């Protein structure tokens with residue numbers, strides 16, 4: 563049975579919503595626009611608190627049978643996400659980690675260095691006395707497992723293939739108007755609307771919320787590579803004149819005819835080059851491998867194969883406000899960041915967890931989940947963590963791309979100091995793992 567068979571047909575919307583509310587601890591409900599990783603995760607966090615939601619997604623989801631054993635993604639499939647320890651804890655708390663962990667690869671050490679410089683820094687899990695610094699997860703696996711969990715939740719109603727056209731707010735509720743794939747105009751009423759519809763958020767535009775944008779003039783090329791040396795669970799961050807480069811460990815992929823290359827030779831790469839220069843690296847595997855080798859030296863051994871690459875132009879997009887009446891802007895719709903430090907999704911997850919907990923408290927107290935004062939306090943509570951992560955990502959990008967020789971020497975000294983000063987590493991590690999906000 564496909565997910566669309568279960569919940570997405572438009573003419574079943576109102577009935578499905580009624581059934582959903584039968585399981586909820588309150589008759590208040592949340593409308594979530596955008597079913598990417600953040601929207602799906604937020605719906606699951608709400609369900610964990612007993613709060614019903616309806617998830618409205620623009621695209622049709624693929625059919626996934628609940629009984630189908632989800633196949634391992636392709637050996638060199640392209641996108642991966644570094645999950646911080648905090649994000650892993652959040653998935654553990656909602657009982658999802660068990661399903662996710664078979665495709666998650668532990669990060670035991672983090673190495674930071676710059677091409678053509680002597681300074682470097684290393685974080686080890688033993689020294690920092692932690693289980694790991696986080697896990698690297700295949701996006702395809704994360705998406706499918708989140709979707710299956712959402713599909714199986716009695717508290718989440720899914721409407722996919724829906725184009726949002728209007729948001730109307732009143733004192734007591736919010737109405738979402740959308741066009742179904744069949745071209746029919748439909749309406750949904752909720753107590754709160756949460757927009758998780760990505761960087762170019764339609765809801766944010768409909769609410770007339772402005773953004774502050776910055777074009778890094780860079781493009782991230784992502785892919786999976788194979789090296790001749792096992793990764794030993796090391797995450798390696800390298801800064802080169804072309805841009806930052808991160809190589810992360812991945813789990814093996816069995817059953818695809820690549821068994822001789824198993825046991826830790828598979829890695830995820832995020833390589834950043836100047837905007838407009840990406841095309842040859844997408845088309846020519848040998849050229850891409852050569853560029854990686856040049857930037858990286860032998861830190862990861864020899865790069866021997868690369869899978870299909872994807873390109874992402876890099877912009878920072880920050881919503882000027884994250885609350886508007888009964889609407890909350892979340893995920894990339896609220897803050898799209900440079901991927902240099904692998905912080906974007908992790909920050910979104912901390913936002914999602916915080917809001918889910920505040921809504922649960924409102925429900926427990928019998929209060930309105932769209933209450934303006936409560937939503938304002940959510941925005942206020944999340945500001946510090948968001949600002950810190952945004953500043954950190956920017957400082958890393960700008961600090962390491964400045965070619966000025968004096969700045970380069972300062973960077974070297976900073977890396978050496980970071981490596982040697984006793985109290986700095988644990989603090990940075992704690993922030994990078996998302997354990998402090």
Ligand SMILES: Cc1cc2nc3c(=O)[nH]c(=O)nc-3n(C[C@H](O)[C@H](O)[C@H](O)COP(=O)(O)OP(=O)(O)OC[C@H]3O[C@@H](n4cnc5c(N)ncnc54)[C@H](O)[C@@H]3O)c2cc1C
Pocket residue numbers: 595596597598599600601618619620621642643644645724725726758759760761763764765782784832874892893894895901903904905906907908909910
């Ligand atoms: C190269 C790269 C590497 C990254 N690596 C990491 C990492 O290692 N760690 C990390 O923490 N973060 C990382 N990030 C950031 C992370 O990918 C994002 O923060 C995350 O994907 C945001 O998810 P989202 O659900 O908010 O947005 P999206 O993934 O953009 O999802 C938005 C969803 O909304 C839907 N939608 C859009 N418009 C509408 C509409 N009008 N109506 C209904 N639905 C709509 C879309 O179809 C989509 O499903 C990386 C980003 C990049 C570019």
